[in-house]
Structures are given as structure tokens and as C-alpha cells.
Amino acid sequence: MKPNLTIGPILFHWPAEKKLEFYARIAEEAPVDTVYLGEVVCSKRSPFFEQYYEDVAERLTRAGKKVVFSSLAEIMLKRERNMMAGFCEIEDHEIEINDASALWHLDGHKFRVGPLMNAYNEETLRYLAGKGATHFAMPTELPGSSVAIMASAARDVGAGSEVQVFGRAQLALSARCYHARAHGRIKDNCQFVCELDPDGMPLRTLDGNDFLAINGIQTLSHKYINLMAELPQLREMGITHFRLVPQDVDMVAVAKIWRAALDGVISPEEGQKRLDALNLPAPFANGFWHGQAGVKKVAVERALASL
Amino acid sequence: MRPPELVCPAGTPAAMRTAVEAGADAVYCGFQNATNARNFPGLNFTPGELERAIRHAHENGTKVLLAINTFPPAGKVDLWRDAVDLGARLGVDAYIVADIGVADYIARNHPDIRLHLSVQAAASSPEAIKWYCREFGVKRVVLPRILTVSEIKAIAREIPCEIETFIFGNHGLMVEGRCSLTNYITGQSTNYDGVCSPAADVEYRRDEEGNLSTRLGDFTIDCFSCNETAGYPTICKGRYLTPARNEGYYAFEEPISLNLSSLLPDLMAAGVNALKIEGRQRSRAYVKNVVSSFRKAVDAIMAGEEPPLADLIALTEGQKQTEGAFKSKTWR
Amino acid sequence: MEPVTPYPPTDDNARARTFLPAPPLPLFLLQPVLRRIVTRIASQNPDMFNRLGPHKSANFIIDVTSLPFVLHLRPDPEDLLFRAVARSRKPEADAEIRGGFLDLLGLVDGDADGDALFFSRDLTITGNTEAVVCLRNALDDVDGSIAQSVADMFGPPGRAMLSALRRASARKKS
Numbered sequence: 001m002k003p004n005l006t007i008g009p010i011l012f013h014w015p016a017e018k019k020l021e022f023y024a025r026i027a028e029e030a031p032v033d034t035v036y037l038g039e040v041v042c043s044k045r046s047p048f049f050e051q052y053y054e055d056v057a058e059r060l061t062r063a064g065k066k067v068v069f070s071s072l073a074e075i076m077l078k079r080e081r082n083m084m085a086g087f088c089e090i091e092d093h094e095i096e097i098n099d100a101s102a103l104w105h106l107d108g109h110k111f112r113v114g115p116l117m118n119a120y121n122e123e124t125l126r127y128l129a130g131k132g133a134t135h136f137a138m139p140t141e142l143p144g145s146s147v148a149i150m151a152s153a154a155r156d157v158g159a160g161s162e163v164q165v166f167g168r169a170q171l172a173l174s175a176r177c178y179h180a181r182a183h184g185r186i187k188d189n190c191q192f193v194c195e196l197d198p199d200g201m202p203l204r205t206l207d208g209n210d211f212l213a214i215n216g217i218q219t220l221s222h223k224y225i226n227l228m229a230e231l232p233q234l235r236e237m238g239i240t241h242f243r244l245v246p247q248d249v250d251m252v253a254v255a256k257i258w259r260a261a262l263d264g265v266i267s268p269e270e271g272q273k274r275l276d277a278l279n280l281p282a283p284f285a286n287g288f289w290h291g292q293a294g295v296k297k298v299a300v301e302r303a304l305a306s307l
Numbered sequence: 308m309r310p311p312e313l314v315c316p317a318g319t320p321a322a323m324r325t326a327v328e329a330g331a332d333a334v335y336c337g338f339q340n341a342t343n344a345r346n347f348p349g350l351n352f353t354p355g356e357l358e359r360a361i362r363h364a365h366e367n368g369t370k371v372l373l374a375i376n377t378f379p380p381a382g383k384v385d386l387w388r389d390a391v392d393l394g395a396r397l398g399v400d401a402y403i404v405a406d407i408g409v410a411d412y413i414a415r416n417h418p419d420i421r422l423h424l425s426v427q428a429a430a431s432s433p434e435a436i437k438w439y440c441r442e443f444g445v446k447r448v449v450l451p452r453i454l455t456v457s458e459i460k461a462i463a464r465e466i467p468c469e470i471e472t473f474i475f476g477n478h479g480l481m482v483e484g485r486c487s488l489t490n491y492i493t494g495q496s497t498n499y500d501g502v503c504s505p506a507a508d509v510e511y512r513r514d515e516e517g518n519l520s521t522r523l524g525d526f527t528i529d530c531f532s533c534n535e536t537a538g539y540p541t542i543c544k545g546r547y548l549t550p551a552r553n554e555g556y557y558a559f560e561e562p563i564s565l566n567l568s569s570l571l572p573d574l575m576a577a578g579v580n581a582l583k584i585e586g587r588q589r590s591r592a593y594v595k596n597v598v599s600s601f602r603k604a605v606d607a608i609m610a611g612e613e614p615p616l617a618d619l620i621a622l623t624e625g626q627k628q629t630e631g632a633f634k635s636k637t638w639r
Numbered sequence: 640m641e642p643v644t645p646y647p648p649t650d651d652n653a654r655a656r657t658f659l660p661a662p663p664l665p666l667f668l669l670q671p672v673l674r675r676i677v678t679r680i681a682s683q684n685p686d687m688f689n690r691l692g693p694h695k696s697a698n699f700i701i702d703v704t705s706l707p708f709v710l711h712l713r714p715d716p717e718d719l720l721f722r723a724v725a726r727s728r729k730p731e732a733d734a735e736i737r738g739g740f741l742d743l744l745g746l747v748d749g750d751a752d753g754d755a756l757f758f759s760r761d762l763t764i765t766g767n768t769e770a771v772v773c774l775r776n777a778l779d780d781v782d783g784s785i786a787q788s789v790a791d792m793f794g795p796p797g798r799a800m801l802s803a804l805r806r807a808s809a810r811k812k813s
Binding site: 509590592625 | 692746757758767769772777
């Protein structure tokens with residue numbers, strides 16, 4: 001099967017115009033197969049783009065992309081519960097869920113399991129497949145040795161398997177908004193300060209080292225995950241989908257490099273060279289994949305031997 | 308009003324005996340491996356220790372809840388199944404679980420043993436809780452520490468199972484079961500290795516002036532001048548720099564502990580069935596002080612008296628306490 | 640009555656010093672006592688060593704800030720060591736635990752919580768943190784009080800001294 005290149009949901013609170021521009025470029029120029037749409041992080045942000053989804057989805061579909069809607073990851077308030085109930089009624093597109101509350105609504109319907117759903121093992125995968133799951137995006141921290149087993153279990157139940165190969169790692173969620181906190185505010189009175197940081201708000205250690213990036217209630221890694229060097233391994237395992245998580249960089253350029261590497265037009269080494277040449281704002285890391293600290297960049301010769 | 312169950316931590320057999328003596332209705336504990344979320348060195352129970360501890364607890368009318376509340380990574384499921392089967396053989400009163408696969412295994416193989424949904428499952432809405440109840444027959448949910456008392460009350464009306472809430476101890480900031488911060492820095496996962504800031508990766512450096520810097524892996528996560536109180540060496544309790552701030556600040560939360568002693572009557576009135584004290588990693592002295600003071604408070608409330616408010620500040624992180632999210636949404 | 644001390648007073652536990660032998664105490668007199676203590680505790684609680692795991696053979700320095708010497712502990716049942724060492728000759732160790740006399744006494748008396756002492760900065764640890772955590776957990780799993788067992792070894796005078804120290808500790812807390 002032809003490997004499927006995907007664009008994950010935009011995690012940041014970009015202004016509507018910026019998102020529209022982004023999806024216009026993705027539709028016209030990015031050689032990707034699937035685009036995930038929707039606000040995953042903060043229910044307060046949702047209204048800002050709600051009115052555009054239909055047009056964006058239509059435009060992407062016209063450009064030959066498959067559109068999947070991604071759900072919120074934290075469901076607690078009445079507003080969020082209602083949003084999830086409504087989300088689970090989407091009929092025109094596939095949906096990817098990121099919180100267990102969706103399972104209550106989805107009884108019997110098909111759905112995709114998002115990376116924030118904690119499907120860590122083959123038993124959970126089989127159980128959810130029995131409930132209608134057709135596709136599994138792996139938790140970011142799951143090591144390659146476990147992903148291999150998950151990919152095979154997914155294949156056995158006829159489901160897809162997806163791994164994030166590019167972009168900041170989604171490390172934590174909280175009920176508290178850390179963007180608001182940094183600006184001396186609280187979540188209810190945040191005034192959407194998260195909009196100031198289109199690639200996340202940098203946190204450095206007291207001795208000045210780059211460390212994490214804040215995105216509202218979410219904490220991301222400073223470094224970008226990059227599994228280009230591991231591509232042959234991923235293919236070998238039978239991973240069906242390769243996810244690029246949008247950052248505030250030239251994602252079309254990133255997608256083109258990945259497409260070429262996935263199609264075998266260029267080698268992973270060449271792909272890596274081209275990614276390096278983009279001069280992205282943060283260094284790459286691949287530690288999680290190798291069962292090591294996520295922040296680490298593991299040399300791949302050693303990586304292959306360790307699996 | 309039915310008296311709520313006081314659920315107390317036990318990191319060692321001695322701590323469990325202490326909790327039982329101090330008036331715990333139930334104690335929770337785990338094995339010495341990755342199947343529980345306090346997989347710390349030198350802590351927890353061997354099968355033999357747990358067997359004797361359960362006998363002692365049961366003789367004193369105390370229930371024993373076994374925490375198997377981590378997520379087995381693919382390929383390692385057997386360790387979790389073995390823990391479940393061993394727990395059944397030893398006669399635990401309930402399992403505390405987070406993983407769907409583990410819950411399913413218990414529901415199919417040990418349907419007579421109660422199933423509690425761990426806080427690690429992060430079920431924070433009635434729909435999520437109802438799903439776990441319907442699928443696996445969950446009897447009780449441990450709610451995340453992110454809800455206000457009135458939100459807990461609203462949930463209680465909608466779900467078919469008991470509610471357990473934390474009343475004292477570590478004030479968890481991140482949604483539990485959804486935090487990979489430790490793994491990002493140390494290569495040990497909170498979700499599948501059961502550790503948060505593993506001691507082996509923590510280093511304290513003391514300089515000439517008595518300042519103490521805390522390092523996790525290769526990163527400095529805080530620095531205390533000599534007159535400042537300290538907290539756990541976790542990333543979420545550390546200080547960092549960001550452009551919006553002039554100096555290092557607690558980006559997530561300052562060192563502080565949860566203490567809901569003054570909200571106990573409200574929680575009980577809201578329909579909370581069990582009150583949980585955090586701290587399996589703490590000492591017998593902590594267990595004795597905290598459990599006995601909450602025992603007195605609960606008994607007083609049940610007798611219609613004003614609950615005595617014990618001074619537990621000395622046991623709190625950073626020597627500070629909070630009612631966190633429970634009292635007001637401004638915490639968020 | 641405060642004994643005259645040849646070493647500078649530290650910030651903590653002034654009362655505790657009242658109960659300590661006035662230095663200079665020849666350390667060689669102390670060694671057999673320490674050896675007896677650790678051998679007794681070890682023989683009464685053989686299971687505690689399991690909690691130490693790989694850190695059985697670790698060398699710990701226990702620095703009681705009000706004492707003129709430090710204690711050197713290696714909790715290996717095969718090769719037990721507990722001795723006093725002059726500060727000037729402090730050996731290389733895997734980890735160091737530093738605190739006031741009454742606070743450290745509280746820990747081995749089952750009366751103090753190590754985390755709480757750490758939060759209040761009354762206890763400092765450096766070196767191999769995991770080894771310290773294991774040692775703490777091992778000691779905490781010993782039923783009753785290690786301090787009491789030690790006091791009992793010295794009969795009525797031992798018990799009287801421990802009672803006095805507990806009173807001093809209670810006064811300090813209040």
C-alpha cells in the first residue's frame with residue numbers, strides 16, 4: 001500500500017486568516033494525502049474558526065485530500081461536553097477522537113483513535129477496534145519496539161497505523177492555562193494571549209537552556225520530533241500513515257521532502273539533508289522512538305542495532 | 308449521609324499497618340514493578356509482603372485496593388496480567404486501573420472483584436465515566452484533581468458509580484495519565500514505567516552560599532536560595548524563563564500541596580463516596596499524622612460536629628497548601 | 640546549661656547539644672558503640688536490606704550538623720559499616736545526607752517525614768539521590784522505632800536520654 005502522508009491538526013491558536021492561508025497552501029501545493037482539521041487543545045479557541053471548516057474541508061477535498069476531523073483532548077465543562085456530543089455526529093467526514101468521552105457517543109460508529117487517547121498496547125487496540133476504531137495514531141512517547149507490535153495488531157484488525165514523524169511532541173495537558181499564567185491571568189480571563197506565540201511560548205531553564213514550549217493548557221517539547229532517519233524501519237513495520245504536525249514553518253517544504261522520501265525518490269539521508277537545510281527554529285529529536293529520553297537525538301546506526 | 312471511605316496510601320508494609328491503626332477504611336498499594344504509578348526504588352510490596360499485609364488489614368476491617376494503574380506498552384502486557392492474577396489470588400478488595408486493555412482483562416477474568424477507575428484514566432466527564440462503567444462494570448471513579456466541588460456534584464448526579472476524590476497530598480497539575488514530561492527528559496515513562504522524576508535522574512547541587520539547584524537528567528529545573536522552601540523535583544514544580552517574564556517563575560505551579568480539610572463537609576454533601584489521601588512515597592510519620600487527623604474530621608462531621616482542623620502544613624510541599632481547583636475556577 | 644563547644648555553633652538544634660557528649664570525644668571510643676548499634680538493627684530487621692536493592696553497598700555520609708564528626712554508613716549485610724569520621728577526613732561517598740540532630744533523630748524514631756524535612760530545607764541530600772530514597776524507604780519499613788531499639792540497648796540511661804531528646808524535639812516543633 002502506498003504510504004499515506006498526513007498533516008495533523010494545527011495545535012496553536014493561529015488567527016483565522018493565518019489558518020486559511022495555511023490550508024490554501026496545503027490544498028494547492030502540499031503533496032499530502034490526508035489533512036486533520038479541528039481544535040484539539042482549547043475549547044475556548046474553537047469558535048474562532050468554526051465558520052470556516054466547511055469551506056476549508058471542501059477546498060481540501062477538491063484538491064484530492066482526505067479530510068478527517070480531530071476532537072478536543074480535554075472534556076470537562078458543559079460547553080466541552082456539548083461540543084464533543086456534536087462532534088460525534090459528524091457524518092460527512094471521518095473523525096479522530098482524543099478523549100474517552102467520545103466513546104460514549106460513538107457506540108457502533110466508525111472512528112479513528114488520536115495520539116492523545118492512550119492506546120498503548122495491542123489489547124487496548126483490539127478492544128477499541130471492536131468498538132469501531134479503524135485507525136490508530138500512536139501515543140508520541142511509545143517506543144518503536146512497541147509501535148511495531150501495534151502496527152501489526154492494527155493490520156490484523158484491518159486498521160491503519162499512524163506515527164508522528166515531524167513536529168513538536170505533545171507532552172502534557174492540564175486544566176490550567178500556562179499561557180494565561182505567564183501573563184498574570186487565569187484561563188477564564190485569558191484574552192487569548194496564546195495567539196502571541198504561533199509556534200509555542202518558549203520555556204528555558206534558569207541556566208538558559210531551551211527546554212519546553214507552552215501552548216495554552218498544553219506543554220510541548222522544544223525540539224521537533226524527526227523520524228526521517230527511521231523511515232526504513234517504519235516502512236518495514238508496515239506503518240500506513242506518516243504524520244506531520246504543523247509548526248510555524250514552511251510546512252509545504254517539509255511535506256515535499258517527506259513525500260519524496262516516502263516515495264523513494266530520495267534517500268532518507270538526502271531527506272535529512274534537505275530538512276537540515278530548512279534551518280528550522282529548533283533542533284531535531286528522536287529519543288522516544290528509541291526508548292530513550294525524548295529530548296535525545298539518537299544516531300541511527302546505533303538505533304537500528306538497538307531494535 | 309453514609310460515611311465516606313477514607314482511602315489511605317501504603318508504600319511499605321509498615322506504612323500499611325500504620326494506616327490501618329490510624330483509622331483507614333481502605334488502603335491502596337502496588338507491587339514492586341511498572342504496573343503501578345509509584346514505581347519508586349525501595350517502595351511497594353513483594354507478593355509475600357502483600358499477602359501478610361492483606362491478612363492484617365482484613366483482620367482489622369480495612370480493605371486493600373491494588374493499584375495497577377499504568378498503561379502496559381505493547382509487548383509487555385503479561386506483566387500487568389500477572390499482577391492482576393496475583394492480586395486476585397492474594398484476595399485484594401478492588402483493582403485501581405487506567406488502561407482499557409487491563410480493565411477488559413479484569414472484567415473478563417475476575418468479574419467478582421471490584422474495579423475502580425484510576426485518576427490516571429483522566430475520566431473527567433460523565434460520558435467518559437459512563438463508558439467505563441458500561442464496558443467494564445467500574446464501581447468507582449477516582450476523579451482528576453481539576454474539578455470544582457460544584458462540578459463534582461453535577462457529575463455525581465449523572466454517573467452510575469461511586470466517586471473518590473483526593474483530599475490531601477501532592478497537587479497534581481498535569482492531567483494524570485497524559486503527561487510525558489518525565490519521559491521526555493529521562494527516558495522513563497510515567498504512563499508505562501510508573502515513575503515521575505525518577506530519583507536516579509535527580510541531582511541536587513548545593514553551592515557555597517547554600518543555594519540548592521535541582522537537576523533532572525541534563526536540565527536544571529529549579530534553584531532554591533538558602534531561605535526558600537523546596538518541593539518535589541518534578542518538571543511541573545520547577546522555575547523557568549520565558550520572554551513574558553523578567554525572571555525565573557513557576558511556569559506550571561509552585562511547590563504546594565492539596566489540603567481540602569475545610570471542604571470536607573461540602574465534598575461529603577456533594578455525594579463523594581471515598582476520600583483519598585495521596586502519598587505512597589511518604590513516610591509512616593506522614594501516614595500516621597494525615598490519616599488520623601482526617602479520621603477525626605470525618606467522624607466529627609458524621610456526628611454532626613464541627614470538624615477539628617489539624618495543622619498539617621509541616622507536611623506540605625513548599626510548606627504551602629491550597630484547595631486547588633476544588634474551590635474555584637480561578638485556579639485554572 | 641550549654642556546654643562550651645570548641646566548634647562553632649550551627650543554626651539548628653541548640654538544645655540538642657545539651658545532650659551530646661562534649662567534644663573532643665576520642666572517636667575510637669565511639670566506634671564499638673556504633674558497630675553494636677548497626678549490627679543489632681541489621682539482625683533485627685533482615686528484610687530491610689531488600690529495599691536497598693543495588694544500593695546495599697553504597698557509602699552514605701550522614702552529616703549531623705551539630706556534631707564535630709560525620710557518620711559513615713554502608714548498609715551491606717555482608718559488609719556492614721557504621722563509623723564516625725572526623726570532618727577533616729570525610730571519605731568519598733555515594734551520597735550525603737545533612738541535617739540537624741533532632742531532625743535526623745525524628746527520621747529514625749518514625750516521627751519525622753523525610754519529604755517534609757526536605758521541603759522545609761532542614762534536610763539536604765547530595766550525590767546519588769536514588770540510593771538515599773532507597774535507604775529512606777528501607778528505614779521507614781522498620782516497624783516501631785530504630786531510635787527506641789538503640790535506646791533500649793543502653794537500658795534505663797538510654798531510654799531516659801531518648802525521652803529527653805523527644806521532649807526537646809517536641810519543644811522545637813511547637
